[in-house]
Amino acid sequence: MEFVRELNDFQIYGPNHTEYISNYRYKYALPFEKVEDPRGWTVNVFQRYWHHSITISVVYFIIIKAIQKAMENRKPFVLKTPLVLWNGALAIFSICGCVRFSEDIIRALYVDGLYKSLCYSCHPNDVAAFWSLLFAISKIVELGDTLFIVLRKKPLIFLHYYHHAAVLIYTVHSGAEHTAAGRAFISMNYLAHSCMYSYYAISAAGYRMPKWVSMAVTTIQTTQMLAGVAVSCLVYKIKTEDKLPCQQSMANLYLAFIIYITFAVLFIQFFLKSYIFGSSKKQKKQ
Template sequence: MLDFSNFELYKNNSTDNGLHTTYQYKYALPFEKVEDPAQFTLFLQRNWHHSITVSVVYFSIIKLIQWLMKDREAFHLKKTLFCWNLALAIYSIIGLVRFSEDFFHSLYTFGFFKTLCYSCHPNDVAAFWSLIFAISKIVELGDTLFIVLRKKPLIFLHYYHHAVVLVYTTHSGAEHTAAGRWFIWMNFLAHSFMYTYYAIVASGHKPPRYVSVCVTTVQTTQMLVGVCLSILVFHYKTMDLPCQQSFENLYLAFIIYVTFAFLFIRFFVNAYIRSPRKQRVKHE
């Protein structure tokens, strides 16, 4: 874990000593900055475990609402749901566009290894979007409220994904996990597709079936890539190459991405392979 007690020293270090890339955006919007990255990082390092508390409270509230809704009529919430998904789609697309500048510039300039093992500049635009990304994981817990208030089926994958991503994102933020550059970019990409699709469905339109297949494929691919990246980081660290990711965070990432990959693959099979088969059997 990085020690940010002397941030000025860290900020002025060379790339190799600081384990962060040196790219800074040529143009930044006035709000695209973290006012005090040292204090924010120290706050996360001291309090990241409260993300587990938030996840437990989140799960408890969801179960309580399900119990309260058991004998009540479902809420419709169509307009609210549309606005919610549209807002998250716009946010994800903007985040993808802004974060991609650092991602692709670093990949082209510094190469694959440093994009995976050297974190983004701690006091620039990419760091701001990393912070907003972490905060958005709390906001996205609201997705589940729409499911339980509308009395739609709530699968394990849904709330497990929301809770675990919140915990891992907070832990990674506390450590400035370098592989987070890849994880954040992939998540922005997947959520740009996902929330846009949800917004279209909430508006009353029904996209062709292949669209939902593509969205789930993007999500599943993200998890499989996450597993591969974690294996690569483990390989680099066992070769004593400098890599800004602790073994604790790495093991957590591997466990999470393996379970996500398994659950998304199972969901894909059940939703798009077995279900159509069952429907064909019924009609025969």
């Protein structure tokens, strides 16, 4: 990067392209909550090798199918303690990520307004960037969720592995482009996963919660997908109608539309099947 010039409270980077980035720095940060990358190696890895997120997703799918095949004539593993620890650890991580990362988007909405909140990405070296990087790494770690399903011989629905693979690909692609709308997407995902993994951990420990709790978790996930569609629509309007600069390429925006619309449809379908039509069928059988 050959130059940095101030633009109100934001910076524009060059020389070959323009990036719209927030100047906001957290007042309180732990010593490790920063991204020290003076030579741009982290960004370079994302930009040069983001397509390998597709490779990882394909390998993930093949491995899962192979394990399912191998488990056909075997008894399911119990894995109660590992499952509690796994979901508990991801719940704690998601809660910490939600608390720390959300400061960036909440402050941006309150101080800078909707446009800059959606079209200027977080500061590349500060706390929000650190939790963005951990978020991207967590999408690889979360592929392990599926192992517990297949090893315990539980039903594996299309929504599950499609969601894991698609989120990984989109997250890495967005990281490569410093997609500004990621501030909203990451905050929503951290919040949804805080609820989801907490619910999974409690359930895995053997505590049976009322039906409304699982319905609430699915509702939060579905709302997240619909909100993702709404954010993408706003960014599309900003870029095409308002003709304002925005740190999100059209390719990444179209990918967001595809992913969030399909997610919304699949989650709505899952909700109806699990809690509406499924409940009606059970009542008729009784």
